[in-house]
Amino acid sequence: MPNCPVCRASHQQECGQRQFIEATCSVCLEQKSPFVTLPCRHGLCDTCLPRLGFSLSARGPGSRSRTPCRRDRRRGLSRGLFGQDAYQTTLQSESAYQAELAEEDEEALAEAMHEEAEAAYDADLEEAEALAFARMEEDEALAEAAYQAELEAEEAQEALDQAAYEAELDEQELADAACQAELEEQDEIAEAIYEAELEAEEALAEAAYEAELEEADLAEAAYQAELEVEEALAEATYQAELEADALAVELEEEEADARAETAGFY
Numbered sequence: 001m002p003n004c005p006v007c008r009a010s011h012q013q014e015c016g017q018r019q020f021i022e023a024t025c026s027v028c029l030e031q032k033s034p035f036v037t038l039p040c041r042h043g044l045c046d047t048c049l050p051r052l053g054f055s056l057s058a059r060g061p062g063s064r065s066r067t068p069c070r071r072d073r074r075r076g077l078s079r080g081l082f083g084q085d086a087y088q089t090t091l092q093s094e095s096a097y098q099a100e101l102a103e104e105d106e107e108a109l110a111e112a113m114h115e116e117a118e119a120a121y122d123a124d125l126e127e128a129e130a131l132a133f134a135r136m137e138e139d140e141a142l143a144e145a146a147y148q149a150e151l152e153a154e155e156a157q158e159a160l161d162q163a164a165y166e167a168e169l170d171e172q173e174l175a176d177a178a179c180q181a182e183l184e185e186q187d188e189i190a191e192a193i194y195e196a197e198l199e200a201e202e203a204l205a206e207a208a209y210e211a212e213l214e215e216a217d218l219a220e221a222a223y224q225a226e227l228e229v230e231e232a233l234a235e236a237t238y239q240a241e242l243e244a245d246a247l248a249v250e251l252e253e254e255e256a257d258a259r260a261e262t263a264g265f266y
Contacts, residue, residue, distance in 0.1 A: 002053035006042040015039055016049055016056045019114045020121060027052070041107060 001010045006026050015038060022033035025045040032045035036056065044052065
């Protein structure tokens with residue numbers, strides 16, 4: 001069994017009682033809190049306790065070992081552990097012994113108060129741990145729900161983006177088809193206009209040619225008519241001249257006859 005580093009009393013391994021006080025460790029000599037007390041009333045810190053082979057008691061607060069304490073040593077139960085010199089030191093005076101008993105009573109009362117405080121602390125700690133665990137579970141559930149909602153939102157957003165992309169592609173295809181149809185329509189219109197212009201030009205050229213032919217015919221007809229008029233005028237002039245000559249001859253003959261008659265009358 002491990003021994004107390006102060007009084008060298010032997011104790012069970014699981015005999016330490018945690019006290020929520022600040023005290024000096026008898027091994028590392030540092031102020032530590034909480035503090036672990038042994039059945040002999042000496043204490044250690046949580047760090048040095050396992051180094052000496054001790055551990056916390058599994059029997060709960062208030063449980064004590066029957067290992068000899070100072071009161072037992074006063075009665076001579078621990079002479080073999082400490083030797084004759086240590087035993088003589090504890091019996092120097094009765095008044096010192098009474099003071100020691102009073103101190104032990106105060107320590108017992110303080111220990112009881114600390115045990116009650118420890119029990120309350122353990123209860124509060126368990127309740128706090130339960131609340132913290134429940135809150136942690138709730139936070140984890142909320143975080144999981146938020147994560148799932150975020151995943152669903154991302155999936156929905158991806159679906160919307162995909163649908164928007166496909167709609168954009170469809171719209172682009174429709175725009176390309178409309179542009180192609182417009183180009184084809186413009187080509188057809190341009191072709192029809194070109195053909196109409198060609199037909200109109202051909203018709204105009206044909207009409208102009210027909211008009212030129214008609215104009216030539218008219219010119220020919222006018223020329224023939226002019227020739228006929230000139231010939232008719234020339235013939236008429238010639239006939240008129242002949243008639244005039246004949247009339248002149250006839251007038252000369254009548255004058256001659258008249259002169260002859262006149263000469264025969266006289």
